[in-house]
Each structure stands twice: as structure tokens, then as C-alpha cells.
Amino acid sequence: MPDNPQKEQPRRRQARGERRIAQLLEAAASVFCSTGYTAASTNAIAREAGVSPGTLYQFFPNKEAIAIELGDRLMHEMRETYGEALAPVDPATPLETAVGAAIDRFIAFNCDHPVFFALMHGPDIPGRMAEEHDALHATLLSRIQDLLSSFLPDAPDAELTRTAQMCLGVYKAGLELILGHEGAERDAYVRELKAVLIRYLEPLVGDRLGIAPGATAGNTP
Amino acid sequence: MPDNPQKEQPRRRQARGERRIAQLLEAAASVFCSTGYTAASTNAIAREAGVSPGTLYQFFPNKEAIAIELGDRLMHEMRETYGEALAPVDPATPLETAVGAAIDRFIAFNCDHPVFFALMHGPDIPGRMAEEHDALHATLLSRIQDLLSSFLPDAPDAELTRTAQMCLGVYKAGLELILGHEGAERDAYVRELKAVLIRYLEPLVGDRLGIAPGATAGNTP
Amino acid sequence: MPDNPQKEQPRRRQARGERRIAQLLEAAASVFCSTGYTAASTNAIAREAGVSPGTLYQFFPNKEAIAIELGDRLMHEMRETYGEALAPVDPATPLETAVGAAIDRFIAFNCDHPVFFALMHGPDIPGRMAEEHDALHATLLSRIQDLLSSFLPDAPDAELTRTAQMCLGVYKAGLELILGHEGAERDAYVRELKAVLIRYLEPLVGDRLGIAPGATAGNTP
Amino acid sequence: MPDNPQKEQPRRRQARGERRIAQLLEAAASVFCSTGYTAASTNAIAREAGVSPGTLYQFFPNKEAIAIELGDRLMHEMRETYGEALAPVDPATPLETAVGAAIDRFIAFNCDHPVFFALMHGPDIPGRMAEEHDALHATLLSRIQDLLSSFLPDAPDAELTRTAQMCLGVYKAGLELILGHEGAERDAYVRELKAVLIRYLEPLVGDRLGIAPGATAGNTP
DNA sequence: GATGAATGAGGATTCATTCAT
DNA sequence: TATGAATGAATCCTCATTCAT
Numbered sequence: 001m002p003d004n005p006q007k008e009q010p011r012r013r014q015a016r017g018e019r020r021i022a023q024l025l026e027a028a029a030s031v032f033c034s035t036g037y038t039a040a041s042t043n044a045i046a047r048e049a050g051v052s053p054g055t056l057y058q059f060f061p062n063k064e065a066i067a068i069e070l071g072d073r074l075m076h077e078m079r080e081t082y083g084e085a086l087a088p089v090d091p092a093t094p095l096e097t098a099v100g101a102a103i104d105r106f107i108a109f110n111c112d113h114p115v116f117f118a119l120m121h122g123p124d125i126p127g128r129m130a131e132e133h134d135a136l137h138a139t140l141l142s143r144i145q146d147l148l149s150s151f152l153p154d155a156p157d158a159e160l161t162r163t164a165q166m167c168l169g170v171y172k173a174g175l176e177l178i179l180g181h182e183g184a185e186r187d188a189y190v191r192e193l194k195a196v197l198i199r200y201l202e203p204l205v206g207d208r209l210g211i212a213p214g215a216t217a218g219n220t221p
Numbered sequence: 222m223p224d225n226p227q228k229e230q231p232r233r234r235q236a237r238g239e240r241r242i243a244q245l246l247e248a249a250a251s252v253f254c255s256t257g258y259t260a261a262s263t264n265a266i267a268r269e270a271g272v273s274p275g276t277l278y279q280f281f282p283n284k285e286a287i288a289i290e291l292g293d294r295l296m297h298e299m300r301e302t303y304g305e306a307l308a309p310v311d312p313a314t315p316l317e318t319a320v321g322a323a324i325d326r327f328i329a330f331n332c333d334h335p336v337f338f339a340l341m342h343g344p345d346i347p348g349r350m351a352e353e354h355d356a357l358h359a360t361l362l363s364r365i366q367d368l369l370s371s372f373l374p375d376a377p378d379a380e381l382t383r384t385a386q387m388c389l390g391v392y393k394a395g396l397e398l399i400l401g402h403e404g405a406e407r408d409a410y411v412r413e414l415k416a417v418l419i420r421y422l423e424p425l426v427g428d429r430l431g432i433a434p435g436a437t438a439g440n441t442p
Numbered sequence: 443m444p445d446n447p448q449k450e451q452p453r454r455r456q457a458r459g460e461r462r463i464a465q466l467l468e469a470a471a472s473v474f475c476s477t478g479y480t481a482a483s484t485n486a487i488a489r490e491a492g493v494s495p496g497t498l499y500q501f502f503p504n505k506e507a508i509a510i511e512l513g514d515r516l517m518h519e520m521r522e523t524y525g526e527a528l529a530p531v532d533p534a535t536p537l538e539t540a541v542g543a544a545i546d547r548f549i550a551f552n553c554d555h556p557v558f559f560a561l562m563h564g565p566d567i568p569g570r571m572a573e574e575h576d577a578l579h580a581t582l583l584s585r586i587q588d589l590l591s592s593f594l595p596d597a598p599d600a601e602l603t604r605t606a607q608m609c610l611g612v613y614k615a616g617l618e619l620i621l622g623h624e625g626a627e628r629d630a631y632v633r634e635l636k637a638v639l640i641r642y643l644e645p646l647v648g649d650r651l652g653i654a655p656g657a658t659a660g661n662t663p
Numbered sequence: 664m665p666d667n668p669q670k671e672q673p674r675r676r677q678a679r680g681e682r683r684i685a686q687l688l689e690a691a692a693s694v695f696c697s698t699g700y701t702a703a704s705t706n707a708i709a710r711e712a713g714v715s716p717g718t719l720y721q722f723f724p725n726k727e728a729i730a731i732e733l734g735d736r737l738m739h740e741m742r743e744t745y746g747e748a749l750a751p752v753d754p755a756t757p758l759e760t761a762v763g764a765a766i767d768r769f770i771a772f773n774c775d776h777p778v779f780f781a782l783m784h785g786p787d788i789p790g791r792m793a794e795e796h797d798a799l800h801a802t803l804l805s806r807i808q809d810l811l812s813s814f815l816p817d818a819p820d821a822e823l824t825r826t827a828q829m830c831l832g833v834y835k836a837g838l839e840l841i842l843g844h845e846g847a848e849r850d851a852y853v854r855e856l857k858a859v860l861i862r863y864l865e866p867l868v869g870d871r872l873g874i875a876p877g878a879t880a881g882n883t884p
Numbered sequence: 885g886a887t888g889a890a891t892g893a894g895g896a897t898t899c900a901t902t903c904a905t
Numbered sequence: 906t907a908t909g910a911a912t913g914a915a916t917c918c919t920c921a922t923t924c925a926t
Contacts, residue, residue, distance in 0.1 A: 005331065011254065013888080014887075014888055014889075014926080016888080016889065016925090016926085017888070017889065020889075020890090033346070034346070035345075035346070036345025036346050037345070038259050038260075038345060039227060039259070039345065041915075041916065041917080042914075042916085042917060042918080043915080043917080051889095051890075051891090052890065052891050052892055052893095053891090053892080053917085053918075053919095054889095054890070054891055054892065054893095054918090054919080054920080055889070055890055055891070057917090057918065057919075058888085058889065059889095060888075062917075063917085064919080075919095096403075117347060118345070118346070121345060123397075123399055124256075124257030124258070124259060124260065124339070124342060125254075125255075125256075125257050125339075126338065126396075126397050126398075126400035126401040127400065127401040162406075162409055162413055163413070165398055165410075166395070166410075166413050166414070166417060169391075169394030169395060169398055170390075170394055170417060172394060173387075173390030173391055173393060173394040174387070174390060175347075176343055176344075176347050176390060177347075177348035177386055177387065177390055178347075179348065180347040180348040181348075185383075188383055189383065189386075189387075192383055192384070192387050193387070195421065196387060196391060196417065196421045199420040199421050199423070199424065200416065200417045200420050200421070202420070203420065214236050214393075230902075237906085238906085241906090241907095262898080262899055263899075263900060263901080264898090264899065264900080265899095272907075272908085273907065273908045273909055273910095274899095274900085274901080274902095274908090274909080274910095275901095275903085275906090275907065275908055275910090276903085276906075276907055276908070278900090278901070278902080279906065279907075282900080282901095283900075284900070331910070458885080462885090462886095475788075476769050476788075477787075477788075478787030478788050479787070480701050480702070480787065481701075481787065483919080483920055483921075484920075484921060484922080485920065486920095487921090491672065493886075493887085494887045494888055494889095494920085495887090495888080495920095495922080495923095496885095496886065496887055496888070496889090496922095496923085496924085497885075497886055499889070499921090499922070499923080500885065500886075501718060503922095504921075504922080533900085535918080559789065560787070563787060564839055565839075566698075566699025566700070566701065566702065566781070566784060567696070567697070567698070567699050567781070567856060568780060568838075568839050568840075568841075568842035568843040569842065569843040569844075581916075599690060601698075604848075604851055604852065604855055605855070607840055607852075608836075608837070608840065608855050608856070608859060610835060611833075611836030611840055612832075612833050612836055612859060614836060615829075615832030615833055615836040616829070616832065617789075618786075618789050619789075619828055619829065619832055621789035621790070622789040622790040623667055623788075623790075624902065627825075630825055631825065631828075633827075634825055634826070634829050635829070636860065636862045637863065638829060638833060641862040641865070641866065642858065642859045642863070644862070651805050676909080677905080677909060677910075679904085679905085679909080679910075680909065680910065681912065683910075683911090695916080704894080704895060704896080704900085705895085705896060705897080706894080706895075706896080713912095714911075714912090715911065715912050715914095716897075716898095716912090717897090717898080717899080717910095717911065717912055717913065718910070718911055720896090720897065720898075721909080721910065722910095724897095725896075725897080736909055746918075782925095821906075844900080886926100887925100887926080888924105888925100888926095889923100889924080889925085890922100890923080890924075890925095891920100891921100891923080891924095892907085892920100893919105893920100894918105894920090895917100895918080895919070895920095896916100896917090896918090896924100897915100897916075897917090898913090898914105898915085898916070898917105899912100899913100899914095899916095900912100900914105901911100901912085901913105902910100902911080902912080903909105903910080903911075903912095903917085904908100904909100904910085904911095905907100905908080905909095905910100
């Protein structure tokens with residue numbers, strides 16, 4: 001005798017439903033890719049999935065929820081594909097190798113799942129991240145932070161976060177350029193992105209080992 | 222009824238028109254800032270400007286044109302404010318100084334004209350830059366390229382472009398973080414952005430002079 | 443697997459069906475109460491009942507049918523609770539007593555079954571009573587008419603009907619006010635409603651007995 | 664340079680706009696009458712008015728606003744037609760005459776403006792009056808209260824309100840019956856309604872003059 | 885019986901743009 | 906020029922009802 005209609009029932013789903021959800025997410029991915037997240041309409045997604053709008057709303061309360069679920073599944077798949085870490089945590093690994101590998105993996109993943117880029121696209125107004133992007137962003141951020149912390153175990157948390165934010169931002173920017181080009185040009189941008197990140201992180205890591213890699217770029221005087 | 226209607230009316234009309242345009246652009250800037258470019262509606266802009274939608278369309282054929290004109294004027298003002306170059310072209314200037322100054326100027330300009338960020342926001346779909354952003358992007362790019370070329374006179378054009386694209390991308394990413402924070406945190410992000418760019422460019426410049434990179438890139442003089 | 447499937451299964455099925463129906467009606471009552479009949483959705487009723495929409499339609503062909511059945515059961519329960527008559531039919535009973543008792547009962551019933559009000563709510567368009575309300579209305583009307591006829595045995599049928607309609611209408615109006623208030627205010631409205639009806643009926647009844655009306659109907663003791 | 668888009672500008676309107684508004688309100692009245700307020704859709708109203716949905720929304724932010732404006736205009740017209748008072752305020756006027764006249768006027772007004780009934784229709788859930796009906800209800804209530812206070816100058820305010828609420832409720836109920844019938848039957852219901860109200864009010868007024876109209880009708884023995 | 889999936893027309897509302905005055 | 910009116914397709918979302926399993 002439930003009095004509270006609000007309460008989320010765990011909703012037993014049928015196999016057909018699961019298939020529909022997958023189909024809808026696929027359609028959403030396709031639409032997000034071709035029009036961008038903001039311009040994508042739920043009707044367009046339903047149409048692309050070959051179902052009626054009502055069906056879409058049986059599984060998702062709104063566009064945001066679709067994006068969130070899509071992001072969740074993507075992160076899940078990323079984890080399954082590449083394991084918990086994006087790169088070897090062995091601090092002995094040269095930074096260049098680690099970063100290079102991480103970027104290669106990220107890029108490969110992005111090319112396999114082009115919707116990733118659309119979902120990663122930041123807020124139109126700085127500081128006002130919508131929930132749909134926030135979850136994805138936060139997850140990515142924490143993965144990057146984990147990766148960094150293995151190289152910078154002594155860095156204070158705030159700094160680590162800042163560095164991770166910077167890296168993610170730079171990565172997104174680089175990705176945009178990479179995806180916007182093809183062939184040799186694309187490869188060149190990949191190299192460029194790696195260069196930016198490696199050079200950014202190198203001095204920080206160097207500090208860690210007590211190696212003065214030449215001086216550089218600390219935050220503190 | 223002015224003394225000399227023949228001569229003055231046409232002028233007046235234009236003067237009034239100019240005022241209208243300025244008024245509309247100001248309103249557009251305000252609306253773009255508070256809702257983002259995509260979500261901004263022409264009706265909202267007209268309302269904000271205190272004119273009717275019809276009036277808006279008397280001066281601009283569509284929303285895109287408003288953004289383009291706004292971008293043009295911003296670039297123009299930038300040029301007027303900071304001169305043709307964003308930084309001293311003297312190649313003797315240490316890179317750190319030059320980049321630091323350029324970024325400081327860019328950021329100052331952005332804070333004075335917050336709409337700049339809204340207009341700079343990249344394409345939702347990589348490779349498909351809308352015309353409204355394209356013009357601004359191209360202009361910025363070429364200014365950066367100019368700046369770079371004074372440091373890297375021997376670099377091939379394609380490489381220069383690539384580096385400029387990278388710099389611009391990184392700058393946008395950094396700006397987003399900067400604008401998304403306040404106070405000390407914001408300052409920290411400013412330092413971080415400078416670090417990323419300086420470290421990225423250092424080796425390129427160093428190569429040029431045969432100097433082993435290894436100096437540079439602190440925040441404090 | 444029961445011992446005697448032949449005999450018990452059919453029964454069981456019906457028993458289960460009855461339970462389902464009761465469950466659905468209870469849910470419907472709850473939803474009708476909280477949103478009103480018009481705004482109530484069959485999906486919401488099914489959800490509230492903890493069953494699927496399909497199940498609901500196994501027992502009721504449409505929303506209307508639910509309301510009708512609910513109304514029927516309410517009338518049935520009313521009869522069971524208060525007997526065939528709403529008040530003693532003894533014409534010797536003072537009108538005041540009879541009417542007061544009838545109203546008290548009606549109100550008590552309404553408070554026990556708040557959905558009653560939702561179902562009683564008249565037609566949005568005069569003269570076009572929907573079937574769902576019509577049945578309930580007709581039943582109530584005839585009960586009131588019966589009650590009246592014991593006091594006005596000589597009144598022509600048309601007049602009796604008219605008086606009954608008036609009484610029912612007034613009662614509904616009063617009920618709305620009563621339910622819309624609480625505590626002492628509510629009690630005051632109950633007294634007011636009784637006053638209206640008693641004063642309305644008094645002369646009619648008085649006529650019957652040749653008594654010059656002149657007793658009764660103040661608000662204050 | 665208005666910063667606040669919320670602020671309601673007084674909106675200079677053109678003559679055409681005024682005509683459209685009138686046309687839309689007329690259409691709304693028609694639709695409210697034929698389907699009831701709740702079931703009426705803005706699209707249907709626009710269609711009835713022969714304009715596009717967008718046009719409707721140029722003048723009204725939503726359905727509620729249409730109802731409110733319609734109600735306002737009706738009350739305005741009522742005042743213009745019948746003057747500030749619904750009936751002579753002369754306390755010497757026999758109650759019967761005054762009430763009879765007031766009801767006749769109300770009914771005449773309702774017959775001229777059948778939408779009045781649709782707008783008067785109370786809340787689906789007692790106590791939760793929607794804004795659109797509330798305004799109309801409050802206005803009517805206060806007019807009735809004014810009328811009553813000329814007959815019951817000594818009654819405390821709370822009682823006056825209660826009596827007015829009762830009268831309004833009874834009136835609505837009666838109106839429903841009246842509009843639901845025609846010809847002689849309708850007339851009979853008009854008489855009946857008058858009887859209810861006059862008999863309800865008579866003792867109250869009688870008290871005022873120190874005339875014991877016979878005693879009572881209290882709740883308690 | 886029971887379930888959840890599916891429907892699709894219809895709901896309110898918005899918006900870039902055009903038009904008559 | 907300037908205005909406010911007008912458009913109509915498109916937006917998101919809901920709901921009574923039916924269907925396959």
C-alpha cells in the first residue's frame with residue numbers, strides 16, 4: 001500500500017526493455033554526435049531509435065538522464081577496457097611513457113566512442129556545469145587525479161585537483177583539434193597534445209624526485 | 222526640425238543607427254553572458270535592448286550576424302587597447318615575460334568583456350565551427366600566430382598554425398577554469414595556465430636559440 | 443497446489459481478482475483525493491496500487507469505469523452503514539432533528555471516505571453530467587428524495603425532485619466549505635449548512651402540517 | 664540599460680493587439696464554455712480565435728492568465744452594468760425584494776456571459792483554489808459581503824464572511840441547476856434558489872430588527 | 885492473470901524570423 | 906525607422922489505452 005508515489009521502485013525490467021534502452025542510448029549517441037548535446041532533441045533521439053517519443057520517456061525522464069546514463073556506461077566501459085588505472089602506476093615509469101600511453105588510450109577510446117566528446121563538452125557558462133556533464137567530468141577528473149597522485153604523492157590535494165583540472169581542460173582542447181583533423185595532421189596534433197601535457201607535468205614530477213630538471217615553474221616562490 | 226535637413230538627416234540617421242547597433246550589441250553581450258550564446262534568443266536581446274524584435278532585424282539579418290559583429294568589435298577594441306601586437310615582438314624578451322604579459326592582457330580583456338568567453342566557446346561538433354565563432358577564432362589564431370612567429374621565425378607555417386591552435390585551445394580551457402573560480406583559487410589557475418603555455422613553448426623557442434631550456438617559467442619575477 | 447484444484451482454483455482466482463479490484467479502487471480513491479478526478483491518470487492509479495497499467499485494464503475498461511465502481515461501492519457502504527434510510531422516516535420526527543442527523547451522517551461518511559467529495563464534484567458544463575458522476579448523483583438524489591417524501595408525502599414528484607436537487611446542490615456547496623476549513627471554523631460551517639437546509643425545508647414541511655412556520659432555524663441557541 | 668529581464672514593462676499596445684486580446688478572450692470564453700476550463704487547451708483557444716499558438720502567447724503567458732483576465736473583465740462589466748452595488752443598499756428594502764433582485768441580476772448576467780459559470784467552478788480539491796478562480800471568487804465574495812453587511816451591520820466580520828461564502832456556494836449550486844434546465848423548469852429552479860437564500864438570510868436579518876422570527880434551529884438540543 | 889513495453893496524438897510553450905502599420 | 910503582431914514548426918513531455926510475452 002505505497003502512499004508515496006515519489007519513491008523510486010527498482011523497476012524490474014524485461015529483456016526487451018534492456019534492449020530498448022541500449023537502442024535508445026545508441027540513438028542518443030548518434031544524435032549527440034551529429035548535432036551536439038544541446039541541440040539534440042528527445043524527439044530526434046526517439047526517431048533515430050525508431051520508437052515513439054512516449055517510449056523514450058518510459059525509460060528516461062528527460063534528456064539529461066540519457067546523457068548521464070550514457071556517460072555512466074561509457075565510463076564503465078572505459079574501466080572494463082583499460083582497467084582501473086589509465087596507466088601503469090609504477091612511479092618508475094618515465095612520465096613521458098605514462099602520459100603518452102594514457103593519452104593514446106584516451107584518444108583511442110574517444111575514436112571508438114565519438115559521443116564521448118559531445119558529452120565532455122563543458123558548460124556554456126563557466127561555473128555552471130549541468131548535472132549531465134558534471135558526473136562525467138567528475139569521474140574523469142578523479143581518474144586523472146589518481147593517475148597524477150602516483151607521480152606526485154606529496155602534492156597537497158588542492159594542487160592535485162588543480163593540476164588534474166588543467167590536464168583535463170588541455171586534453172579536451174587537444175581532443176577537439178585532433179578530432180577536427182585527419183591523417184597526418186591529426187597525428188601531429190596528437191604529438192602536440194602529448195608535448196603540452198608532458199612538458200607541463202615534467203617539472204612537477206622532477207621536483208618529486210629531488211631532481212632539478214633545470215629549475216622551472218613551481219607555484220610557490 | 223533642424224536648420225539644414227538636407228545634410229543633417231542622413232547623418233543623423235546613421236548616428237542613430239550606430240547608437241542602436243551599439244545598444245543592441247551591448248544587450249546581446251549581456252544576454253550571451255547570462256545564458257550562453259546558444260540559449261540566447263533574439264527576442265531576449267531585443268527586450269534587453271529595449272527595442273522591438275523588428276528593430277533588431279533591421280540591423281542584423283540573424284542571431285549569427287550579431288555574434289559576428291560583436292566579435293569583430295571585440296577584436297577591434299582589443300587591437301585598440303593593446304596595439305597591434307599582444308606582446309612586445311622583441312625576440313630578446315624572455316619567453317616567460319612575453320607569454321605572461323600576453324596572458325595577463327588576454328585575461329584582463331576577458332574580465333572587462335565577459336562576453337568574449339561566450340563567443341569563444343568552440344564548436345559543439347569538432348570540425349564544424351559555426352561562422353559566428355569562426356571569425357573570432359581565426360582572428361585570435363592569427364594574432365597568436367603572429368606573436369609566435371616573432372619567437373619562432375624559422376618554423377614552417379603549418380607548424381606555427383598547429384602551435385597557435387594548441388595555444389588557443391589551452392588558453393580557452395584555462396580561461397574556463399579561471400572564470401569558474403574566484404580569489405586565490407582563480408589566481409592559482411592563472412599561474413597554472415601560464416605554466417602550461419610557457420613550458421609548452423619553451424623548448425620550441427629554446428631550440429631556436431640553441432639554448433638548452435632549463436631556465437624560466439616562474440610566476441614571480 | 444491445493445488438494446482440490448477443480449473447485450478451488452476458480453474461487454481463488456475470483457478471490458484474487460476481488461482483492462485486486464479492491465486494491466485498485468483504494469489506489470484510485472487515494473489518487474482522486476490528492477489530484478482530483480480529472481487530473482488523475484490511470485497510470486498513477488496503477489502505480490499507487492503497485493500494479494502495472496495492463497493489470498488495471500484487465501479489471502476496468504477505462505478511467506470512468508473505475509469512478510463508477512468506486513461510487514457504487516461507496517453508495518453500497520453508505521447503505522450498509524446507515525441503513526436504507528439516511529434518517530428515521532417517522533414523520534413525527536422534527537425536521538430539525540432529521541435534517542441535522544442526516545447531514546451529520548453524510549459529513550461523517552465524507553470524512554471517512556474523502557474520495558466521496560472528488561466523485562461528487564459536479565459537471566464542468568451544466569447539463570452535461572459525465573456518466574461517472576451521474577450514477578452517484580442519481581443515487582444520492584433518490585435517497586434524498588426518499589427522505590423528503592416521507593416529510594412531504596403530498597408533493598408532486600417534479601417538485602420533490604427539484605427540492606432534492608436543490609438540497610443536494612446546497613449540500614455539496616456546504617461540504618466544499620466544510621472540508622476547506624478546520625476546527626472551530628469547520629464546525630461553524632456545519633451549523634451554517636444545517637441552517638440553510640432546515641430553513642429551506644421548514645416551510646415546505648410546515649405547509650404539510652398546516653403549521654405556520656415560525657419555530658426553528660436560528661444560529662444561536 | 665535594464666538588467667532585469669523580469670520587470671514587467673507596461674507594454675504599449677497597438678489597437679490591433681487590443682482587438683486580438685478581445686478576440687482571444689472571446690475564443691477562450693467559447694472554449695471554456697464548451698469544454699470546461701480544465702479541459703480547455705491553449706491550442707484550442709488559439710484555433711478558435713483563428714490565430715496561431717504563438718500569437719496567443721504574445722498576449723498571455725499561460726492559460727491561467729487568460730482566465731484571470733477574462734474574470735477581471737467580467738467583474739468589470741458587471742460593475743459597469745449593475746453599478747457598484749448589486750442591490751439597493753437601503754436597509755428598508757425588504758430582504759425578499761433585495762435578494763430576489765440580486766439573484767435576478769446575477770442570473771441575467773450569467774445568461775449573457777455563460778463563461779462566468781465555467782470560471783466560477785470551484786477547486787477540484789477543497790482548500791486548493793487555483794489563482795485563476797481565486798480572484799473571481801474573492802471579488803464575488805466581497806461584493807456579496809458588502810451586500811450582506813448593509814442588512815447585517817452588527818454581524819462580526821467572520822460571521823459575515825461565513826454567511827457570504829454560504830450564499831455564494833448556494834448560488835453556484837443553484838446556478839448549475841438553473842443552467843441545466845430550460846423554460847418553466849428553469850424558472851422553477853430560479854424560484855427555488857431564491858427561496859433557499861431568502862429563508863437562510865431572513866432570520867439573520869430579523870434578528871437585526873429585534874424581531875424574534877420564531878426562534879431558531881440550533882445544532883444542539 | 886500479470887507485466888512492462890509501446891503507442892501517438894495532444895498538451896503547453898518557445899523562438900527565429902517576417903510583416904503590416 | 907520602429908513597432909508590436911504574427912507565424913508555425915519545433916521543443917519537451919503526458920496519458921489513456923493496447924499489445925506481446
